[in-house]
Amino acid sequence: xxxxxxxxxxxxxxxxxxxxxxxxxxxxxxxxxxxxxxxxxxxxxxxxxxxxxxxxxxxxxxx
Numbered sequence: 001x002x003x004x005x006x007x008x009x010x011x012x013x014x015x016x017x018x019x020x021x022x023x024x025x026x027x028x029x030x031x032x033x034x035x036x037x038x039x040x041x042x043x044x045x046x047x048x049x050x051x052x053x054x055x056x057x058x059x060x061x062x063x
Contacts, residue, residue, distance in 0.1 A: 004060045011053030018046025 021042030024030035030039055 004057065007053050007057035007060060009053070011050055011057060014046050014048070014050030014053050016046070018043050018050060021046060 020027075021039050024039055024042075025032045025035070030036060
C-alpha cells in the first residue's frame with residue numbers, strides 16, 4: 001500500500017471519528033442537553049487525525 005493511500009485512509013478515518021463524536025447527540029448516543037467531555041475529546045482526536053492524514057497526503061503530492 002502506498003503512503004498516498006495510507007494518508008487518504010487516515011484522513012477519512014479522522015473525519016469519520018470527528019463526525020461520529022460531534023454528532024453523537026443527534027444519533028441518540030450522547031446527552032442532548034450538553035456537549036460532553038468525551039464528545040469534545042473524540043472530536044478533537046478525530047480532527048487531529050484528519051489533519052495529520054491531510055498533511056501526509058499533501059506532502060506526497062509535492063515534487
